[in-house]
Amino acid sequence: MAGKPKLHYTNGRGKMESIRWLLAAAGVEFEEEFIETKEDLEKLRNDGVLMFQQVPMVEIDGMKMVQTRAILSYIAAKYNLYGKDLKERAWIDMYVEGTTDLMGMIMYHPFQPADAKEKNLALIIERATTRYFPVYEKALKDHGQDYLVGNKLSWADIHLLEAILMAEECKPDILSAFPLLQAFKGRTSNIPTIKKFLQPGSQRKPQTDEKFVAIVRKIFNF
Amino acid sequence: MSGKPRLTYLNGRGRMEPVRWLLAAAGVEFEEIFLETREQYEKLIKDGVLMFQQVPLVEIDGMKMVQTRAILSYIAGKYNLYGKDLKERALIDMYVEGIADLMQMILVFPFSPPEAKDKNLDSIKERATNRYFPVFEKVLKQHGQDFLVGNKFSWADVQLLEAILAVEEKVPAVLSGFPQLQAFKIKISNMPTIKKFLQPGSPKKPPPDDCYVEKVFKVFKK
Numbered sequence: 001m002a003g004k005p006k007l008h009y010t011n012g013r014g015k016m017e018s019i020r021w022l023l024a025a026a027g028v029e030f031e032e033e034f035i036e037t038k039e040d041l042e043k044l045r046n047d048g049v050l051m052f053q054q055v056p057m058v059e060i061d062g063m064k065m066v067q068t069r070a071i072l073s074y075i076a077a078k079y080n081l082y083g084k085d086l087k088e089r090a091w092i093d094m095y096v097e098g099t100t101d102l103m104g105m106i107m108y109h110p111f112q113p114a115d116a117k118e119k120n121l122a123l124i125i126e127r128a129t130t131r132y133f134p135v136y137e138k139a140l141k142d143h144g145q146d147y148l149v150g151n152k153l154s155w156a157d158i159h160l161l162e163a164i165l166m167a168e169e170c171k172p173d174i175l176s177a178f179p180l181l182q183a184f185k186g187r188t189s190n191i192p193t194i195k196k197f198l199q200p201g202s203q204r205k206p207q208t209d210e211k212f213v214a215i216v217r218k219i220f221n222f
Numbered sequence: 223m224s225g226k227p228r229l230t231y232l233n234g235r236g237r238m239e240p241v242r243w244l245l246a247a248a249g250v251e252f253e254e255i256f257l258e259t260r261e262q263y264e265k266l267i268k269d270g271v272l273m274f275q276q277v278p279l280v281e282i283d284g285m286k287m288v289q290t291r292a293i294l295s296y297i298a299g300k301y302n303l304y305g306k307d308l309k310e311r312a313l314i315d316m317y318v319e320g321i322a323d324l325m326q327m328i329l330v331f332p333f334s335p336p337e338a339k340d341k342n343l344d345s346i347k348e349r350a351t352n353r354y355f356p357v358f359e360k361v362l363k364q365h366g367q368d369f370l371v372g373n374k375f376s377w378a379d380v381q382l383l384e385a386i387l388a389v390e391e392k393v394p395a396v397l398s399g400f401p402q403l404q405a406f407k408i409k410i411s412n413m414p415t416i417k418k419f420l421q422p423g424s425p426k427k428p429p430p431d432d433c434y435v436e437k438v439f440k441v442f443k444k
Contacts, residue, residue, distance in 0.1 A: 052320045052353055063312060069291065070315035077308050086299045090285060093292035098274050131274055 005030040005060040008044060010219060012212045013205045014107065015068045016056045018100075018162060020204060022072055024197035025158045026079035032203065038219050072096075076155035088150045095136070095148055095156040099163040102132045106166045110208045111216075121170060128167045133178050136160055140180040146187055153191065161188045169207055227252040227282040230266070232441060234434040235427045236329065237290045238278045240322075240384060242426065244294055246419035247380040248301035254425065263441050294318075298377040310372045317358070317370055317378040321385045324354045328388050332430045333438075347393045350385075355400050358382055362402040368409055375413070383410045391429055 005023060009016035011034040023030050035041050035055065045053050051066045058065045061078075065071045076082040076092075083089045105124045112120045139148055148156040164185050167174045175182050189198060197204055227245060231238035233256040245252050257263050257277065267275050273288045280287045283300075287293045298304040298314070305311045327346050334342045361370055370378040386407050389396050397404050410416055419426055 051316060051357055052323070061309070063309070065312060065316060067316050067319035070312060070319050073295075073315055074308065074312045077311070086296065087283070087285070089299065090287060090292060090296040093295055094273060094287065094289050097289035097292050101274070135273055 004028075005058055007032045008035065008057040008059075009055050010035050010212075010216060011205070012216070013208055014056075014216070017205055018068065018103070018159060019056060019058060019071055019075070021158055021162045021197065022075050022081070022155060024203065025153075025191070025193050026075065026081060027193045028075075028079065030203070035219060036215075038221070041219055069100075072155065081153065081155045081158070083150050083154055084152075088154075091149045092154050092156040095139070096159050098132050098135060099156075099159045102128055103163050103166055106170060107208075109170075110210075110213050124167075125171050125174065128170075128174055129177065132163070133167075133175070133181060136184075137178045137180050140184060146184075157184075157188055158194070161185060161194065226250075227280055228255065229253070230255045230257065230279040230281075231277050232257050232434070232437055233427070234430055234437070236278075236430075236438075239427060240290065240325070240381060241278060241280060241293055241297070243380050243384045243419065244297050244303070244377060246425065247375075247413075247415050248297065248303060249415045250297075250301065252425070257441050258437070260441050291322075294377065303375065303377045303380070305372055305376055306374070310376075313371045314376050314378045317361075318381050320354055320357065321378075321381045324349055324385055325388065328392070331392075332435050343392060346389065347396065350389045350393065350396055351399065354385070355396070355403060358406075359400045359402045362406055368406075379406075379410055380416070383407060383416065388429075 005028065007016060007019065007030055009032070011032075020030075035044070041055070044050050044055070044057070049064050050057055051064070054066060056066065056068055056071060058071050060071075060074070065074060073082070083092050102124075105120075105127065109117070109120055109124065136148065143151075145151045147153050148160065161184075164175065164181060175185065188194060196202060227250065229238060229241065229252055231254070233254075242252075257266075263277075266272050266277075266279070271286050272279055273286070276288060278288065278290055278293060280293045282293075282296070287296060295304070305314050324346075327342070327349060331339070331342055331346065358370065365373075367373045369375050370382065383406075386397065386403060397407065411420060418424060
């Protein structure tokens with residue numbers, strides 16, 4: 001028995017990608033089982049292993065966990081990436097919810113109808129540069145530390161790096177007005193576990209393309 | 223200075239209602255500021271008190287907390303409604319996230335176009351009856367205890383009761399196939415703090431009406 005967490009999802013980013021990032025950053029090896037067809041999903045549902053008939057599902061520590069946030073919170077706490085007390089956890093939660101909202105917009109972008117794509121991309125860039133990134137830039141500026149919360153690497157930092165890289169895929173110079181985030185990106189990318197995850201051959205998934213959109217639509221019926 | 227948490231939102235349920243429920247269930251008195259005009263909302267943004275320029279905002283323990291889930295997690299943690307260990311917390315998180323997905327359907331319902339309302343109502347009924355309520359019915363049946371997790375009152379129980387009542391407002395007989403949930407509803411409703419919250423004159427807000435929908439557009443839409 002491996003004892004490694006086992007991730008059930010499609011072979012692409014979607015809602016599972018943040019979980020891959022967090023496990024990787026925590027230095028935790030994990031296995032993946034990919035849902036490739038509608039039948040694969042039906043089988044999981046019929047086996048009764050998906051609490052709300054949905055994926056992501058992560059088998060970890062004897063549990064079959066579902067719901068992305070629940071899974072991420074569990075991993076963060078287990079691997080000491082959730083701050084030292086309730087207040088630090090509150091800050092981490094607030095920051096993570098912000099990056100979740102931003103990454104959610106980016107995640108759904110490829111699924112937008114063609115005539116809405118351009119406007120949607122503009123909105124993503126606007127939100128990133130006027131609503132979200134300024135918050136993290138200011139947080140780093142105010143305390144002058146390397147990490148967002150409590151002078152220690154946490155889930156919030158890993159999630160922010162993921163969001164930055166996704167936003168840069170939308171607009172390569174999106175960090176141009178955020179010098180501290182640029183430095184943060186450089187530093188955090190060089191943390192050994194994260195550096196490893198950013199290298200080719202890791203379990204990090206590529207950007208969502210038309211092909212993946214079609215697979216997802218077929219499997220999940222939308 | 224009262225020291226009581228202070229909630230800023232519209233005078234209606236929206237995304238703040240689960241926070242009102244949880245504070246009330248924990249026996250915590252709170253104050254509320256209601257947004258009536260766009261100017262009030264813009265002033266909050268200008269004053270820099272909304273981390274991501276959004277409400278809900280809850281001022282609690284010296285923090286200006288935003289992001290509903292972050293706020294709820296903090297309150298649950300603070301008032302011992304979050305289980306006794308990481309695994310109980312994981313279960314509570316999974317349950318609460320599932321319920322939040324159901325509540326999201328109810329939240330957006332008043333904003334659906336008239337021609338989509340019937341279909342959306344059917345979806346709410348279908349999801350409640352086929353996806354969400356069966357999970358909690360089964361949990362309660364399997365352990366035979368009064369509360370969902372760890373034989374102790376938690377955030378999950380509060381959230382489930384809120385969802386049951388919200389769905390019942392739209393689908394009155396929705397619990398007809400769920401005897402455990404019927405008993406749960408009565409038991410939890412009779413807990414002193416909850417009973418008080420369910421009485422007229424409490425901070426519990428009425429279901430959204432056309433007036434509320436109009437207010438949302440007035441205050442938030444550009």
